[in-house]
Amino acid sequence: MTPGSSSIVRGITIMTAAMLIVPSMDVLAKVLTRSMPAMEVAFARFVGQLLVATLVGLAIGEGRRLMPPKPAGHLLRGLFLAATSLLFFTSLATMPLTDALAIAFAEPMILTAVSPWLLGETVGWRRWAACGVGFLGTLIIIRPSFEQFGATALLPLAAAFTFAGYHVMTRRLSGQGTLTAVQFTTGLIGTVALGIGLAISSNAGWLSGPVVWPTGWSWAIFFSIGVISFVTHGMIVTAFGHAPAAVLAPFGYLEIVSATALSYFVFGDFPDRPTWAGIALIVASGLYIVHRERIRGMSRVLPPTE
Numbered sequence: 001m002t003p004g005s006s007s008i009v010r011g012i013t014i015m016t017a018a019m020l021i022v023p024s025m026d027v028l029a030k031v032l033t034r035s036m037p038a039m040e041v042a043f044a045r046f047v048g049q050l051l052v053a054t055l056v057g058l059a060i061g062e063g064r065r066l067m068p069p070k071p072a073g074h075l076l077r078g079l080f081l082a083a084t085s086l087l088f089f090t091s092l093a094t095m096p097l098t099d100a101l102a103i104a105f106a107e108p109m110i111l112t113a114v115s116p117w118l119l120g121e122t123v124g125w126r127r128w129a130a131c132g133v134g135f136l137g138t139l140i141i142i143r144p145s146f147e148q149f150g151a152t153a154l155l156p157l158a159a160a161f162t163f164a165g166y167h168v169m170t171r172r173l174s175g176q177g178t179l180t181a182v183q184f185t186t187g188l189i190g191t192v193a194l195g196i197g198l199a200i201s202s203n204a205g206w207l208s209g210p211v212v213w214p215t216g217w218s219w220a221i222f223f224s225i226g227v228i229s230f231v232t233h234g235m236i237v238t239a240f241g242h243a244p245a246a247v248l249a250p251f252g253y254l255e256i257v258s259a260t261a262l263s264y265f266v267f268g269d270f271p272d273r274p275t276w277a278g279i280a281l282i283v284a285s286g287l288y289i290v291h292r293e294r295i296r297g298m299s300r301v302l303p304p305t306e
Contacts, residue, residue: 011243015251018235023259025228026088026097027266028221033093036212042085043198044214046190048226049233053184056230066184068177077169078189080162081233086194087159091152093208096269099145100156101259105282106138107160108252111167118168121244130285137281144274167240174241179234186233187226250286 025045032041057066068074091100109131115121138157145153177185201207214222239248256279263269271279 008243011239014235015239015248016254018232019252019254020258022232022255023262025225027262028225029089030092037207037209038090038093039198040211042089043194044222045085045225045229046187048222049229050187050191052226052230053187057180062180066181068181073173074185075189077166078186080166081186082190082193083162084159087155091155094152095149097263098260098271099275102141102275102279103156104160106157107163108250109134110164119171130288134282134285137278141275141278170237171240182237183230183234253283253286
């Protein structure tokens with residue numbers, strides 16, 4: 001059943017707000033990677049989310065319903081998000097936030113590409129072409145970043161694939177369990193998976209540095225990351241309950257707005273010309289996809305013309 005126009009607008013509004021808030025979590029994570037391994041930061045991010053979800057669930061009387069039905073799908077979604085956080089936070093340890101995020105912008109195109117087969121959603125040839133233009137922009141950004149940071153520049157691209165998997169599972173699991181239960185399950189799975197990975201990596205000496213016990217402001221940052229994660233991913237889950245994945249995918253590009261501003265004011269990083277050229281292509285393709293969806297929305301009773 002095709003969502004109504006009012007539902008789609010609601011989903012777009014929620015997704016837009018989430019994408020403008022998310023980079024603040026990345027900024028905090030990048031600050032922490034200066035003093036501790038990225039895997040520890042990713043682990044703490046899910047511990048924070050788990051604690052917040054547990055407290056919220058108990059406060060609103062959902063303590064007995066924090067485990068959603070059919071947990072297998074939620075397990076896979078949690079693992080996708082845990083992998084995304086680990087890959088992206090690892091890249092942030094050495095790369096500027098805007099560059100890493102710009103490369104990760106391949107995710108909406110990946111999501112759009114797989115949505116016809118995995119979600120049964122319609123994607124016309126014009127949107128396929130727009131996705132191709134956006135991917136070209138991603139390649140323009142990757143090339144100089146790869147020359148400067150080596151294989152690390154591919155980590156955000158890998159994160160784009162795992163995040164697309166997370167979004168696919170979010171759409172497929174829409175309506176299964178309460179929003180708090182979804183957040184609790186994701187936090188629990190991420191905590192367990194990354195906790196095991198952190199213990200193994202630390203004992204094997206695979207981490208970039210020793211595991212550090214947080215002190216002072218680190219605790220406040222950990223808690224803030226957990227709160228931001230809980231709020232924004234709750235918003236994303238809600239948005240996908242109102243609109244198709246192919247519709248929401250382009251709005252992920254809005255993340256570059258606050259990411260660029262925060263990266264500049266906090267770290268003094270500003271994208272170079274190739275990065276801006278790539279971003280321009282990505283944003284242009286996203287805006288065109290939005291335009292096509294608006295046209296389809298106005299004539300939804302007619303067969304698709306894409």
